[in-house]
Amino acid sequence: MQENDGIQEGHHKIPVGMVIFFAALALWMIWYIYRYTPGITGWSQYKVYEKESMAEAQRAGKPLTENPYERDEKAVAEGKTLYASNCTACHGIRSREASVRI
Numbered sequence: 001m002q003e004n005d006g007i008q009e010g011h012h013k014i015p016v017g018m019v020i021f022f023a024a025l026a027l028w029m030i031w032y033i034y035r036y037t038p039g040i041t042g043w044s045q046y047k048v049y050e051k052e053s054m055a056e057a058q059r060a061g062k063p064l065t066e067n068p069y070e071r072d073e074k075a076v077a078e079g080k081t082l083y084a085s086n087c088t089a090c091h092g093i094r095s096r097e098a099s100v101r102i
C-alpha cells in the first residue's frame with residue numbers, strides 16, 4: 001500500500017452562495033424555456049419583429065414598406081451596377097425571374 005502524500009478528499013459543504021446561484025439559474029432556465037417556447041406561450045420572433053416594425057413605422061409616421069429609393073434614378077442605376085457585379089453569378093441577369101442557378 002502506498003503512503004498518503006497528504007492529499008485527502010474533503011467533506012466540505014457547498015458554499016451557500018453557490019447553492020443559491022445554482023437554484024436561481026435553474027429557476028431562470030425553467031422560466032426562460034416556458035416564456036420563449038412558441039408552443040407554450042405563443043411567443044414568436046416574427047410577432048416580435050412585426051410589433052417592433054409597427055412601433056418604428058408609427059414613430060417614423062409612415063409605413064416602412066414604402067421604398068424611399070423608388071423614383072430615385074441615381075439609386076436605381078447604382079443598384080443595377082451592384083446587382084450586376086454581386087448577384088448575377090447566382091441569380092442571373094434579370095432579377096424578376098429570380099432563378100437561383102446553383
Ligand code: HEC
Binds near residue numbers: 098102
Ligand atoms: C453565391 C450565390 C448567391 C449570390 C452571389 C447571391 N445570392 Fe441571393 N440567393 C442565393 C440562394 C442559393 C438563394 C436561395 C436561398 C434559400 O432559398 O434558402 C438566394 C435567395 C435570395 C433571395 C430570396 C429570394 C426568394 O425568393 O426568397 C433574395 C432576395 C436574394 N437572394 C438576393 C440577392 C442579392 C440582392 C444578391 C446580391 C447582392 C444575391 N442574392 C447574391 C444565392 C446567391
